[in-house]
Amino acid sequence: MPYDESYKNDPDFAFEPIPGLPEALPPGERVLWQGRPQTLALARASMGLSWIAGYFVFLAGLRVAASSATMGWLGALPLAIPFLVLGVICCAIVLLIARVQARATLYTITTDRVAMRIGAALTLTLNLPFKRIASADMTDAPGGTGTIVFKTLGDTRLGYMVLWPHVRPWHMRHVQPAMRCIPDAASVADILGQAAETRISQPEIARRAPQAMAAE
Known part of the structure; x- marks a missing residue:
């Protein structure tokens, strides 16, 4: 190379x-x-990007499941939106940090x-x-x-x-x-x-x- x-x-x-x-x-x-x-790989390997995304998906699913008994599954689905939005924001921050780190790095x-x-x-x-x-x-x-x-x-x-x-x-x-x-x-x-x-x-x-x- x-x-x-x-x-x-x-x-x-x-x-x-x-x-x-x-x-x-x-x-x-x-x-x-x-x-x-590589930015995405660095975010996943060193900053727990996959775990963070999975955590907020879990919280969203838990909230929907807890409310489905009284509201029904379709009625409970909108309750997951705040968790998913917050998860997207956190993942975006992690990706930004990984991007900055990767950009500032040069291995020789x-x-x-x-x-x-x-x-x-x-x-x-x-x-x-x-x-x-x-x-x-x-x-x-x-x-x-x-x-x-x-x-x-x-x-x-x-x-x-x-x-x-x-x-x-x-x-x-x-x-x-x-x-x-x-x-x-x-x-x-x-x-x-x-x-x-x-x-x-x-x-x-x-x-x-x-x-x-x-x-x-």
């Missing part, structure tokens, strides 16, 4: 030398992939690291060099998207609320940053795996090269 050049024209990233990154890349480092969460994979430009109100960029990543796991997310979760090495301290919703849910003691609800996650995981393997093996190759030249 090639680097998407369209982010260069996005006004949200106009102040950055490279969209999604706070500074220019060092010589030899290249951007391999960039993407952002380079030849050396993963960078996560996140935050709608307070913007920050989380840099995860491949050497600081213990493992990366992919899980399915709503709408055919996927989430890639990172386990970090050492004493890396990350704030759950600072990174939310770009974290593995409910893992607050050992926070695991995540690229949430990205389209074509399997292809992204392949790019990530190949880049990490290449980068981590480079020191070994560099160390062996002088030995091979000496042997010759």
Whole structure:
């Protein structure tokens, strides 16, 4: 999957030398992939959109059922309207928050690291060099998207609320940053795996090269 050049024209990233990154890349480092969460999938996976919609539908049904004995089903149906309207408003608010979060986010994979430009109100960029990543796991997310979760090495301290919703849910003691609800996650995981393997093996190759030249 090639680097998407369209982010260069996005006004949200106009102040950055490279969209999604706070500074220019060092010589030899290249951007391999960039993407952002899918809005509807993010709202469902991290903000409980489906549960909120189901809750108000349940309340509406409960109100109709409770009144149907005295008013009849047809007479009780209008009583569900206030609950359904309130549910639509709440779901619209959640979708708006998810849209703002997705719009402000840009995930980047380079030849050396993963960078996560996140935050709608307070913007920050989380840099995860491949050497600081213990493992990366992919899980399915709503709408055919996927989430890639990172386990970090050492004493890396990350704030759950600072990174939310770009974290593995409910893992607050050992926070695991995540690229949430990205389209074509399997292809992204392949790019990530190949880049990490290449980068981590480079020191070994560099160390062996002088030995091979000496042997010759």
